[in-house]
Every structure is written in C-alpha cells, then in structure tokens.
Amino acid sequence: MIEPSAAAQLRRIARRRAARDRRRQRSQSIGPGRDSGISRLTWVALAASMLPGLAALVALLFTWMSVGQTNKDLQIAEQGQITTRFNAAITNLGSESLDVRLGGIYALQRIMQDSSRDQRTVVSVLSAFVRQHAPVPVSGFKPAEEYRPPTDVVAVVSVLGNRSADREVTEDGKPLYRADLSSVDLRGLEREVGLTESGMPRRSNFRFAFLTGADLRGAGLENFDLSGASLDNANMSGVRLPNAVLRHAFLGGADLTNARLGAADMTGADLGGANLHNAHLNRAEETNEISEASSSANLTRVSLIGANLSNADLRGVLLVDADLTDADLAGADLRGADLSHADLSNADLTGARMSGAKLSGAILEGARGVPPHSRGGTP
Incomplete structure (x- = not known):
C-alpha cells in the first residue's frame, strides 16, 4: 500500500507534467501565427526601408532623361547658332570693305575649328573665294612682273593652311x-609660318589640293605639305619649296625653272614632262662642295620621264629608283647624287658633272654623255 505522502508527491508530479503538456500544446497552437505576424512585420519594414532607394532610382531616371533631352536641345541650339554664324560670315565675304571680308574669313575659320562636320563646307567656300578673287586669266599666265596677292586672298590661304x-x-x-x-x-605669295609647341615650323596643310594650272611664280611655299596634290601644268618658276613635302604629288608638265627645292621630300612624285631648268635641289647653292651636312631634296622613286633638268643643281640629291627615261640632264650638276637603280634610258647627260655620283644598278641604255668611268653602273 502506498503511503499518503508518496501518493501526494505522485499527484504533484502528474499535475506538473500535465501543465507542461498544456503549455507545450498552447505554444504549438499559437506559434505559427506569431511567426507569421513577425514575418509580415519584417516584410513591411523591409519595404519601408526600400522606398527611399526606389524614390532615388526614379529621380535618377528622370534626371537622366532630362539631361538627355537638355543635351539634345543644346545640340540643336548649337547647330542653329553655327548656321546663323555661317550665314553672317558668308554675307561678310561679299562686302566691299576689306575689313569686313577679313572678319568673314576668320569667322569661317572659327566655325571650322568649332564644328568638324562643317569643315568640308568651309573649305569649299574659301576655295571658291580664292578662285573668284585671284583667277589666272583665261588667256593664260600674265607676263612676269612684281605682284602680290590681295590681302584677303593671303588670309584665306593662311586659314586653309592652318x-x-x-x-x-x-x-x-x-x-x-x-x-x-x-x-x-598666287604669284609672289608670302605667308607667316607658325610654330608648333616644340618650336618647329608648322606645316601648311595643302595635302591632296587641286592646284592644276595655278600661277605660283616666285611664291614662298616653305614647309608646305603638298602630299598627293595636283600641280600639273602649274607655273612654279622661281618658287621656293625648301623643306616642303610633295610625296606622290603630280607635277606633270609643271614649270619649275629656277625653283628652290632644297630638302624637299618628293618621294614618289610624278614630274613627267616637267621643266626643272636651272632648278636648285640642294641647299648648298653658293658652294662647290658637297658635305654630309648639306640638305638635298629626296626624289626617291620619283617619275621624271622626259623632264627638263638641264643645268639643274642636283648635288647630293637622292634619285634612288627614279625614272629619268628621256630626261634632259645636259649640264646638270649631279656631283654626289645617288642614282642607284635609276632608269636613265635615253637620257641626255651631255656636259653633266657627275663626280662622286652613285650609279650602282642604274640603267644607262641609250643614255648620252655618260662619263666612261660611270658605265660600270649598268647591269
């Protein structure tokens, strides 16, 4: 038989277990709801914290769209402004006042600097201005006389060159x-040559320019870049082209009598039928000695078929691979010139001075006046 005290203790233990079971059941029954509430509160808090970010994103998108529209409007305004400036400059070009015309010329220069898309149009307009105000007469070149182009024409040439x-x-x-x-x-043209940041003379840009039939007698074209330019039948008598670049230029039939071409680069140029009588292609014009320091023209691979080079100063000139077929070199000074692999077929070298000239691999078939000691260069 169980004693009363022991029975009482068992009842207390049973009640405590029953109480724990009830609490556990109650906790399990209400737990999911409480967690769900907490979860909803968490999402609400998270959404609330995201609102400022969403607002900022919307504001950023709106700002981007506004900036894009503003830039578009600005571009339209700028183009409209350039059009207005262009029309005003064109009007000024037609003025009777030299000062107003000069203003129009430099206004077009500024437009060309500000708008790359308008450079082609500006070049076309300024070129037409020169053709209208300084044309070669239909009857041909004027007689030789002292002449300088008009101030506004010189200004246009300067703008085009820069x-x-x-x-x-x-x-x-x-x-x-x-x-x-x-x-x-453009007879007697003279223009100031600017300097680069390094202090070197700035080249005037006339690459690929059409100068066919132009009158350039006595013009100073120092440091001009005439690469690929068309100068066929141009009158360039007495022109000064030291340090000029005429690579692959076309000078067929051009008159280059008495021209100064010291240190000019004429690589690959076509001078077929050109007249270079008394032309100087060496800076050392006043001396009879050729030194390594003298600057001679580079006529490598140049075409001089049928060209008149009689009495030309070609001392130290590079004529490597040059085509001198049927060229007139009578009386030319070729001392120290490099004619390696040049084609001198049927050329006239009567009276030419050729001491020190290099003729290795040169073609001398049919050439006249070649010194006997130079014949060794013929393959």
Missing part, C-alpha cells in the same frame, strides 16, 4: 575631299 588635316582623310590615308585651287593666281 586647318586640321586629320578630319580630311580616311583611316588608310585617302582624302575625303580636296581644296580646289585650280588656276588661281
């Missing part, structure tokens, strides 16, 4: 457009 060259060629170096200065009268 334009950016990078905007006018494709990636492979082909011209997108050309300045057309055909048959213009």
